[in-house]
Amino acid sequence: MPAKRDRQESATPLGRILQNTAWLLGGKGFGAICGLAYLAIQTRTLGLKDFGHFALIFGTAQALTSIAGFQSWRVAVRYGSEHVHNKDWGKFGRLAMLCGMIDAVGAVIGCIFAAVVIFGFAHVLDLNPKYVDVAFWYCCISLWALVSAPTGVVRALNRFDMAVYVEAIVPSGRLVAALIIWATGPSVGRFLAAWAAVDILEAVLYWYMARRLSPESVRLSNLGKWRQALAENPGVARFFLITYGGSSIDAAMKNGPLLIVGGWVGTRAAGLYRLASQLSQALSKLSTLLTRSVYAEVARVRVASKAEEFRKLAVQTTMIAGVAGLAVVAIAVLAGEQLLAMIGGEAFESGAGILVPLAIASSFDLASVAFEPVLHSTGKARHSLVARLIAVVALGLGLWQFIPIGPSGAAWAVALAGAVSYLVMGLMAWRTLRQVEAGKITVGVEDEPLE
Numbered sequence: 001m002p003a004k005r006d007r008q009e010s011a012t013p014l015g016r017i018l019q020n021t022a023w024l025l026g027g028k029g030f031g032a033i034c035g036l037a038y039l040a041i042q043t044r045t046l047g048l049k050d051f052g053h054f055a056l057i058f059g060t061a062q063a064l065t066s067i068a069g070f071q072s073w074r075v076a077v078r079y080g081s082e083h084v085h086n087k088d089w090g091k092f093g094r095l096a097m098l099c100g101m102i103d104a105v106g107a108v109i110g111c112i113f114a115a116v117v118i119f120g121f122a123h124v125l126d127l128n129p130k131y132v133d134v135a136f137w138y139c140c141i142s143l144w145a146l147v148s149a150p151t152g153v154v155r156a157l158n159r160f161d162m163a164v165y166v167e168a169i170v171p172s173g174r175l176v177a178a179l180i181i182w183a184t185g186p187s188v189g190r191f192l193a194a195w196a197a198v199d200i201l202e203a204v205l206y207w208y209m210a211r212r213l214s215p216e217s218v219r220l221s222n223l224g225k226w227r228q229a230l231a232e233n234p235g236v237a238r239f240f241l242i243t244y245g246g247s248s249i250d251a252a253m254k255n256g257p258l259l260i261v262g263g264w265v266g267t268r269a270a271g272l273y274r275l276a277s278q279l280s281q282a283l284s285k286l287s288t289l290l291t292r293s294v295y296a297e298v299a300r301v302r303v304a305s306k307a308e309e310f311r312k313l314a315v316q317t318t319m320i321a322g323v324a325g326l327a328v329v330a331i332a333v334l335a336g337e338q339l340l341a342m343i344g345g346e347a348f349e350s351g352a353g354i355l356v357p358l359a360i361a362s363s364f365d366l367a368s369v370a371f372e373p374v375l376h377s378t379g380k381a382r383h384s385l386v387a388r389l390i391a392v393v394a395l396g397l398g399l400w401q402f403i404p405i406g407p408s409g410a411a412w413a414v415a416l417a418g419a420v421s422y423l424v425m426g427l428m429a430w431r432t433l434r435q436v437e438a439g440k441i442t443v444g445v446e447d448e449p450l451e
Helices: 013-068 072-085 089-121 129-144 148-156 160-167 169-184 188-213 220-232 236-264 267-283 285-304 307-344 346-367 371-377 381-405 407-437
Strands: none
Touching (some): 013 089, 013 169, 013 188, 013 236, 013 267, 013 307, 072 089, 089 129, 089 220, 129 188, 148 160, 160 169, 160 188, 236 371, 267 307, 346 407, 371 381
């Protein structure tokens, strides 16, 4: 049975990006409402200090998941788009199951890291000793609930519409769980247990959906054919390592400041930082959605269109994302304090000084949404890794200079790193597009040595 790709699609690449983003926005709009609701329940029932403990445990799990994960969805899209375009479901399936194997290896490694971090350094994070065991098990479950590989399968097939239904499980499940916990007695442990159960459910459903969409590809018999998958996709191992490096740096930039705030200032400050971070992420959710849509479409254009259309698509998406980024900052400046008070109560109002710089950082992420897909699809993935390394150095310098101010200092360090990443990666993407247009780079050729 061939893969199911019977959805009506727009005729233009930009139209398909907007169509896919609209599907994702529909699901994420629902998710955002649920997210704000269960976040309000958490902050008001746990209080600032216990919410700080929850934030530190959740942030540690996210950091470990990002570090142990290999961003295999990018590999499935980057290399799988050509197999899907050629309707070579055997090659696509072997690649998909290779991605699944890599996710499993990452989960094992991540559990080892979790044991070292939680049992060895919980005191550094000012974590209450009674939460140490539950923090370890929550991190392990989060690692095994990764849905990177099936996500890549769905995106390579351009079935963002189907992903919406599965991804709605997380926010709706968390909201239902939060309401039950609110009624029966809130605690950090109960919230973590509920979050873990919902994540596992999403993982099971994502794999089931990938199997339904492409039954010839997602099958256990392809698990033992990883050597063949490596041979059929030249450069895939190097691409794995490069995207892994990039995702690890990204994890350090997103979750590192929260953990530093918890260890340097305390759990109450971590709770403030976490709520402000959550709200800035909610305001800039379009960044995540556009990244998913743009990455898949740029990979598709790489194998099916001309260089001129490729460049036009990158410019159009960058302009749209830039305008959206300015809107995010304006909302944070004008209504940030009111939003924080509405969600968390008066104890969280002081988080407005954290929200604005985090919104500025998110706006840079949003404006640069097309840069990394361009570099990856043209065989310049190492360039994006170099840009992220430069940004993480800027983050380190910013934290060194600004952390004495408190959690708002950490937020300004994140904004500085976002600006540096935008400028450096933007210059690299612009140069690459110029080379593609001049015919100096053939789209789809693997990484060339850095000049």
